[in-house]
Amino acid sequence: MSLLSLKSVIKRFGGLTAVNNFSTDLQPGELCALIGPNGSGKTTIFNLITGIYAPTEGKIFFDDRDISGKKPNEITRAGIARTFQNIRLFKGLNVLENVMVGHHLRLKSDPFSAVFQLPGYMAEDRKMHQEAYELLQAVNLAHLADKEPTALPYGQQRKLEIARALATHPKLLLLDEPAAGMNPQEAEELMEFILHILKNFELTIFLIEHQMRVVMGICPRIIVIDHGEQIAEGVPEIIQNDPRVIEAYLGVTENA
């Protein structure tokens, strides 16, 4: 049984078809990469899965439930979390609070019980603090809990964004260019970190990445898209030698 299933998904923006007839299945525990040239529709696919956009046609199933066209917070509740190409942490909230926002969806008590300090509210509040702190420990950021996120080095901001996503207890984690802007050593650490959370948090990970070292290094399966359409799929060795992939990245070679 697949965890995530996209069935003939099409997304049009006016006259532009950003995603054209895209289908794929992700199995539980899988680590799969989505690659393609700039503007090929990768982030649009993530935006469709997480509910920022509704598909123009086609269906998206998660855990055997139809999630196409559902609101982002409902999809997060169903078990999909993500990070962003350009880091989007909450400024003005400290590191711990950034993670705590991710715990928000599992809260039972409503804002109004906070006003009256009901006992259930207080207990939940303590639990949330503790869980957020444990999560920071798991990603080695606990010592920075009360810092402003913008004060962190780039690599740690990435980790924090991933920790915030993990706080929602996802089954599927979408990483949008996690290694963007990282030097080779940081990218190396990130690869280890991704493999670490994949195992320890019982995740399925779908990632977009431009750094081929990262993709080829850790992802057993790679999907390549161009102009919103899938052009290749398979293990790294096959992808590297696929003529259509080379063409998409390097342009058409003229036959003399």
Place this chain on the structure above:
Amino acid sequence: MTFELFLQHLANGISLGSLYALIAIGYTMVYGILRLINFAHGDVVMLGAYAAFYGAALFLLPWYIAFPLAIIITAALGVIIERIAYKPLREYPRINLFTAAVAVSFLIENLGIVIFGGRPFAFTRPEFMDVNLSFGKTSIISYTFIIIITAGILFAILLYLVNKTKAGMAMRALSKDIETTGLVGVNTDRIIMFTFALGSALAAAGGILWATKFPQINPLMGVMPGLKAFIAAVLGGIGNIPGAMIGGFLLGISEILIVAFLPSLSGYRDAFAFAILILLLLFRPNGIMGEVQAEKV
């Protein structure tokens, strides 16, 4: 001016300032999360005063029931306004929301004239707010202090809610990035509702206290306080809650003191508020507490 008279004016200015601050918070919170200037907010102030008036004068409820009840009813009305007039427009350009806010404002004012009548009503202060307190040569009526104390308590509750609770945390996250907040699982609709409820509750408290200070209510009574509170919110740096409080006090105190020191200019009282706004914005375009926007490269 004698020192006693100065103290009297100062107390008056602080109480007026706390009313502006109470109302300004609603503007600033809604702007913070939706980037909307809710022009109907001043009319929500009026609804709060009328709800209290009807509870006390028509249904003869004691003040300690009528006033909290009025606050709850007004909070609910604020949420209804958001649901009906603003929520359906959220995905569209900001100008649509803004136009809707102006429309809601006119609608409430004119419905007010139809339902409550255009004639002003006298608002009766509860007895404990009408006690004449003498401090040496200074005498101040108790409502002045009660307004300041009540506002102070409400500010403390609000700051606690926003800074220490989960809903407040979600509100702060939402004001930074609404899309990401939804994507980490926060039900953004509910947090927006909560924000409107909170802002309208404070506006109702402001309206009721306003009516105890200036004990005459009419359907257009919210216009001027609303406008002044908006100025206060901009002065403080719109979107910033402590800024709205500071802006409110600054405006209230300076308005009263300018007139106190220069009585011949008392006819220009309202003009001062706008003059202060223009001056401040010339030198600090983001307000007192506003973040200076870094230019994006």
